[in-house]
Amino acid sequence: METIILNGSPRGNNGNSEIFIRQFLKGMRTHCDVKYMNKENPEELASHVKKYDTIIMVLPLYIHSMPGMVMRFIEHLEPSAVHSKQAIGFILQCGFTESSQCKYVERYFSCLAKELNRTYLGTVIKGEAAGVYMLPKFMTKKLFTLLNQLGEMYDQTHTFDRRVMEKLQQPYVLTGFTLKFMQFTTKLGANKIMWHRFLKKNDAFHKKLDQPFA
Secondary structure (H helix, E strand, C coil): CCEEEEECCCCHHHCHHHHHHHHHHHCCCCCCEEEEHHHCCHHHHHHHHHHCCEEEEEEEEECCECCHHHHHHHHHCCCCCCCCCCEEEEEEEECCCCHHHHHHHHHHHHHHHHHCCCEEEEEEEECCCCCHHHCCHHHHHHHHHHHHHHHHHHHHHCCCCHHHHHHHCCCCCCCHHHHHHHHHHHHHCHHHHHHHHHHHHCCCHHHCCCCCCC
């Protein structure tokens, strides 16, 4: 069965989606083609993927929205033939701590699979992923191991392993001490330290309260 992996990040091979793809592929022995949406014509790419048994889309979630170029690509997709046994799956990474924040996009992808007459492999969700690209190795070891396992199990079964998916999406919601600690650090402003660093680096800190669309 032929599989194509689509990188749906505007940052192409320089973002977290690329890191997720590389770690997923490390677990596989079978070759997979990889295409980058930011380098492709959406209509031509939609036509190109028709020949593949499985499409796996890897993309970031910005607040509660997927990148615009992903939507443009989706708009050009055509349904597979009935009973074609073709499949589609999604790997979604976002900056939210709680993976439950991605449930709306997950529901959309489930409906999309039905519209395309493709078997829905599921949506793999990983929260707290915004800074993966700059984390030291010891902090990404667990994540990368799970992505390796996800790729390995997909290579063997052509499905997303539910146990691995469950581990990746933790925490689904914050509760107990973790929730209280997050609320406490938020009141202190500790959750803005990294964001403020980026603003200062790009000489935009003085604009942090601007409301251009108000």
